[in-house]
Amino acid sequence: MGGRRQGYRKLKQGDIVIVGEGNSERYYFSHLRSIYGYRCRIIPRFFSKASALEFRKTIDHNYEKCVDMIVVRDVDVVEKNEKEKRKWESLKGKYSKSKNIIFCESMPCIEYWFLLHFSDTCRAFSSRQVERELRKHISDYCLLYTSDAADELDGVDL
Numbered sequence: 001m002g003g004r005r006q007g008y009r010k011l012k013q014g015d016i017v018i019v020g021e022g023n024s025e026r027y028y029f030s031h032l033r034s035i036y037g038y039r040c041r042i043i044p045r046f047f048s049k050a051s052a053l054e055f056r057k058t059i060d061h062n063y064e065k066c067v068d069m070i071v072v073r074d075v076d077v078v079e080k081n082e083k084e085k086r087k088w089e090s091l092k093g094k095y096s097k098s099k100n101i102i103f104c105e106s107m108p109c110i111e112y113w114f115l116l117h118f119s120d121t122c123r124a125f126s127s128r129q130v131e132r133e134l135r136k137h138i139s140d141y142c143l144l145y146t147s148d149a150a151d152e153l154d155g156v157d158l
Contacts (some may be wrong), residue, residue: 017043017069019043019072021074022074022110023112024109024114025072028114049077050131051084052091055073055088055091056158059071063095069101070101072106073104074105074107075086075088075107076103076106109130111130112130115133115137
């Protein structure tokens with residue numbers, strides 16, 4: 001038994017699409033959209049750990065519609081995988097002259113940037129330490145990565 005299909009309006013030139021990975025990033029942009037009433041589409045619907053190939057497919061599909069795109073990715077995990085890093089750099093190179101695409105890379109992860117809203121720090125953190133620190137300021141905060149990504153980031157200093 002299938003689910004109810006969402007009735008999205010078709011994208012047209014001038015629309016803004018945010019392409020990304022990571023539930024924290026999705027939450028952040030959804031929150032901005034709800035507060036400021038931004039008209040944008042955030043895709044994919046459920047952010048998850050994505051490869052450069054998945055980003056390329058999503059960007060290519062929407063690029064043909066002449067929409068403006070903001071592509072958001074934590075690159076601290078990408079930096080650990082040389083093959084993925086080359087693919088990511090190739091993808092950015094392909095669209096480097098495009099006026100419709102902005103690549104927004106976070107390194108270290110976006111959670112560290114969240115923490116800087118509450119604490120003036122230059123300290124190095126692991127991803128788990130950032131989560132603990134954020135909970136002091138946002139009581140119901142939890143690191144919204146998939147367990148695979150959290151495991152990959154666990155040894156990364158932020």
